[in-house]
Amino acid sequence: MGNKKTIKVVTVLTIITGILTLISAGFNFLLPMYLSYKFKVDTNKASSIGIIGGADGPTAIYLTSGLNPYLTMIIFMLLTIVGIIYLIIHKKGSC
Numbered sequence: 001m002g003n004k005k006t007i008k009v010v011t012v013l014t015i016i017t018g019i020l021t022l023i024s025a026g027f028n029f030l031l032p033m034y035l036s037y038k039f040k041v042d043t044n045k046a047s048s049i050g051i052i053g054g055a056d057g058p059t060a061i062y063l064t065s066g067l068n069p070y071l072t073m074i075i076f077m078l079l080t081i082v083g084i085i086y087l088i089i090h091k092k093g094s095c
Contacts, residue, residue: 014080014087
């Protein structure tokens, strides 16, 4: 009984992480590639620098940066692969 529940939970979580992998791949890789092709923009030259300041106060320069956008896609992809491997091993062991 407990083994069947574990298989169901792993199956559902594998499907969810697979869907999230496809969504994050679409937003982090496919959509920017499509938009750069559509609008003929070279993404290698893209950057953002903001300068805030005035004549009477200090000047602040902000450079945009953040976490690697592919990190979430890699994590979800690894979780999906581990779930699929677990399900395959369990299926071969039960037959």
